[in-house]
Amino acid sequence: MFEIHLFGAVRVQAGGRCLSGRDFGGVKPRQILALLALRGNLGKSELADLLWQGSPPANHVATLESYVSVLRRRLEPSGSARHSVIITRTGGYALDADRVRTDVRRFDQLLAAAAGRSAVRALPPLRAAVRIGREPLLTEEPYADWAVEARERYRNRLVEAKLACARHALDLGDAGEARDLVNRALRLDPLAERGWYLRMAAHRAAGDRAAALRAYEECRRILDEHLGVEPSEELRQLFLDLLREDGPAGGVEAAVAAIRAAAHELALVGDLRAVGEGAGSTAWRVVQLLTRATELADSPGRPVLSAAN
Structure with missing residues (x-):
């Protein structure tokens, strides 16, 4: 049985041997193995088109066949082409499904297996998937279009797996695991709003209201810088619920972030043109909030005010 790993650097485990790097006989043989593991049966023309980025050489068929021959010998030094794990199909090649397992599959x-299951039943397969995806896909192929596309596809799937795992962990009361998974997901995709919602919810469940408020402000800043958009209504509602909760925000830094975020939210929903209406107007309230935030930021030794005041 051949175990083919594509997360991280390409490597193969078979019969007590482990092949990686130069063991495959060159870059092109290694790429052929990765493509067959990713895509299954491939015709020679399609395989050549992928290998040479749409511009295969005139003698690409013979060259491709020589690369496959090299790869077969490296995978099975004492084997024959007829019984190779790389099967010759009409006009192309495939891996022998009965003898190959891949980490991507x-x-x-x-x-x-996790889809549609309860939290208790979904967590084990999701955790296992997250462990498989510890490294990015095909790290030795930074530029090939097919590798970039596959890496992005599995990065998105890994983000979804981590967020689903975090949601289930949160449902089962493990805010610590949920927070760790969300943080790892957001490192892969800082624009994933669901991740920010779960980060806020995890901090809230752990009793860290200040961190939850800071997470909202960080999310708002990142979305504005990269996409020019505001957080979703669901995120904003969670933020407002946190502001309404009793108790201090949890420190000067948290209070400043929360007050500035509150001013931003008020400016979004209010009429800032009514500047002349004095105390009680939206503009007046925004100015008061920003002034309070500035005072707190400049005087970290002052008593911390509740972010809801």
Whole structure:
């Protein structure tokens, strides 16, 4: 049985041997193995088109066949082409499904196994999928279009797996695991709003209201800088619920962030043109909030005010 790993650097485990790097006989043989593991049966023309980025050489068929021959010998030094794990199909090649297991296929199977299940039943396969995806896909192929596309596809799937895992962990009362998973997901995709919602919810469940408020402000800043948009209504509602909760925000830094965020939210929903209406107008309230935030930021030794005041 051949175990082919595509997360991280390409490597193969078989018969007590482990092949990686130069063991495959060159870059092109290694890429052929990765493509067959990713895409299954591939015709020679399609495989050549992928290998040479749409511009295969005139003699690409013979060259491709020589690369496959090299790869077969490296995978099975004492084997024959007829019984190779790389099967010759009409006009192309495929891996022998009865003799090959790949980590990407296992990753996909684990996600499918978790879909639609309760938190208790979904967590084990999701955790296993997250462990498989510890490294980015195909790290030795930074530029090939097919590798970039596959890496992005599995990065998105991994983000979804981590967020689903975090949601289930939160449902089962494990705010610490949920927070760790969300943080790892947001490092991969800082624009994932669902991740920010879960980060806020995890901090809230852990009793850290200040961190939850800071997370909203960080999310708002990142979305504005990268996309020019505001957080979703769901995120804003969670933020407002946190502001309404009793008790201090949890420190000067948290209070400043919360007050500035509150001013921003008020400016979004209010009429800032009514500046001349004096105390009680939206503009007046925004100015008061920003002034309070500035005072707190400049005087960290002052008593902390509730962010809801």
